[in-house]
Amino acid sequence: MKVRQSTSAAFTLIELMVVISISLLVLGWGVPNMLRTIEKQGVTKAVFDLMEGCKQARAYAIMTGQPSELVIRAEDGQMTVRKAQGPRLMRQSGGEAVGVSSSGRASTEALKGFSEALADDVAVELLDVNFIDQMQFSEGIVRFYPNGTSDEFTIVLRVDDEWRKVSLDPITAIAKMEDLADYR
Numbered sequence: 001m002k003v004r005q006s007t008s009a010a011f012t013l014i015e016l017m018v019v020i021s022i023s024l025l026v027l028g029w030g031v032p033n034m035l036r037t038i039e040k041q042g043v044t045k046a047v048f049d050l051m052e053g054c055k056q057a058r059a060y061a062i063m064t065g066q067p068s069e070l071v072i073r074a075e076d077g078q079m080t081v082r083k084a085q086g087p088r089l090m091r092q093s094g095g096e097a098v099g100v101s102s103s104g105r106a107s108t109e110a111l112k113g114f115s116e117a118l119a120d121d122v123a124v125e126l127l128d129v130n131f132i133d134q135m136q137f138s139e140g141i142v143r144f145y146p147n148g149t150s151d152e153f154t155i156v157l158r159v160d161d162e163w164r165k166v167s168l169d170p171i172t173a174i175a176k177m178e179d180l181a182d183y184r
Contacts, residue, residue, distance in 0.1 A: 043157055047166055047177050049079060057150075062148055065146045069141050074140070124156070126165075129142055129151050129153050
């Protein structure tokens with residue numbers, strides 16, 4: 001009578017070493033890419049917040065039948081959406097002024113739902129509304145209308161060597177983003 005020896009189904013040391021080395025290689029390739037993604041969060045988040053503000057202002061104007069404004073403040077990078085009041089007025093220096101109500105006071109009523117701020121490391125390199133440079137003013141105001149149109153708007157954001165341009169199509173008031181690294 002023959003006696004069978006049972007072989008256990010286990011991993012050998014060599015098999016374990018191969019699996020661990022492959023895992024380390026995959027991890028070594030993945031970690032730098034993950035770190036680069038985290039580093040780009042500043043400009044990516046700023047672009048996302050800006051495009052979301054444009055979307056919210058456009059939606060509010062269409063849904064309520066009243067013009068709305070996206071306000072970008074230079075001193076703190078705060079972005080808010082508010083109801084536009086009164087006609088557009090021109091500043092003496094050529095830029096556009098805040099809409100003024102019938103009482104003569106500037107509209108500062110922010111709408112609930114959208115208020116974001118640019119991170120400290122995000123620099124605004126260009127801010128144009130209706131082809132007028134808004135960098136010299138304390139805030140840039142982009143108006144959205146109930147018929148789905150908006151002011152012409154272009155902003156260029158920079159974090160270190162990452163440049164992004166966000167612009168609005170004035171006919172549809174839809175924002176689009178471009179990576180300016182493609183143009184260097």
